[in-house]
Amino acid sequence: MALRRQLGLDEDHFVIGKIARLFRLKGHADLLAAFQTILPQIPQARLLLVGDGALRNEIENQVRTLGLQGKVIFTGLVPPGEVPRYVGIMDCLAHLSSREALSRALPQALAAAKPVVAYDFDGADEVCLENETGFLVRTGDIATVANGCSSLPATRAARAPRPPRTAIRPRQFYRRTNGGQSLHLYLNWPQQLEFKLQLVRRAKQAEA
Numbered sequence: 174m175a176l177r178r179q180l181g182l183d184e185d186h187f188v189i190g191k192i193a194r195l196f197r198l199k200g201h202a203d204l205l206a207a208f209q210t211i212l213p214q215i216p217q218a219r220l221l222l223v224g225d226g227a228l229r230n231e232i233e234n235q236v237r238t239l240g241l242q243g244k245v246i247f248t249g250l251v252p253p254g255e256v257p258r259y260v261g262i263m264d265c266l267a268h269l270s271s272r273e274a275l276s277r278a279l280p281q282a283l284a285a286a287k288p289v290v291a292y293d294f295d296g297a298d299e300v301c302l303e304n305e306t307g308f309l310v311r312t313g314d315i316a317t318v319a320n321g322c323s324s325l326p327a328t329r330a331a332r333a334p335r336p337p338r339t340a341i342r343p344r345q346f347y348r349r350t351n352g353g354q355s356l357h358l359y360l361n362w363p364q365q366l367e368f369k370l371q372l373v374r375r376a377k378q379a380e381a
Contacts, residue, residue, distance in 0.1 A: 177262050180221070180246050187218045189322055190263035190287075192256060192278040193270065195226030200269025200292070202235065203315055207267075209239050210319040218244070218322075223259050225250040260285045265325050268292065271312055283307075290321040 174184075182188060189208065193199040201222070208220050222232075222245065229247070236245045251259060260266070266282035268291040279300050282289050289307035291297045301307045308321035 174262075176258055180248070180262075182219060182221075182246075182262065183217075185217050187215055187325075188221050188262060188264045189218060190221040190223060190259065190266045190282075191268070192223045192259070192266070192281065193268075193276075194224050195222070195228040195232055197228070198271045200267075200271060201228070201232050203269045203313065203318065204267050205232070205235055205239060205241065205245070207315045207318040207322065208245070209241065210316070211323050212241075212244065214323045220245045221248065221259070221263060222246065223248045223251055223256065256281065257285065260287060263287055265290060265307075265322060267318065267322065268297065269318065288325055290318055 177183075177186075177188075189204075189211070191201070191204055193201075195201065204220070208218070211218050220241070225247075233247070236242060248259065260281050263282070265288045266278060268276055268278055268282075268289060270276060270292065272295070276297075279289055279291060279297060283300055283306055289301050291301055291307060291309060292312045293309035294312060298309055301309055303309050308317075308324075310317045310321060
């Protein structure tokens with residue numbers, strides 16, 4: 174709970190997290206729009222943006238324009254080894270990138286038994302089980318993103334250990350899906366970088 178206090182988060186705050194560079198196609202504008210809808214329903218909601226990037230000033234301006242000051246927390250750049258600590262204080266993770274190979278953020282969150290709300294494309298369905306470990310949403314459907322986040326319990330119980338079925342079983346997913354391979358490598362840090370490079374190479378080959 175020390176990290177929550179450091180970030181100005183109280184026990185009753187419901188933390189919606191996003192792990193991504195502050196960059197085009199990462200879905201920050203969609204998430205801010207959804208968050209604006211969530212707040213009247215869950216006043217104790219807070220948005221935690223883990224990462225930094227070229228759009229920091231632009232996104233901060235959007236926060237001010239939408240009147241969300243004090244509700245959105247920017248962590249800045251976080252070392253990879255520290256990311257699990259930030260995942261640990263989230264109540265759910267939103268992944269709204271509009272184009273990306275399977276994000277490392279999804280298995281990071283699910284390995285920590287955190288529910289996710291994600292746009293349904295590029296392998297998200299390989300690690301997110303609809304209505305079991307989270308919600309898959311059609312890209313751009315901001316209302317459904319807001320509904321998905323709002324349906325999650327905004328209480329301390331949301332941060333308690335979840336039943337086993339809501340957490341990923343690495344061996345099971347490793348056998349079944351490519352997404353499972355991503356989780357397996359997330360749990361084996363020395364191989365993470367090489368696997369990420371493989372994903373980038375495959376994406377470039379597919380575009381060629």
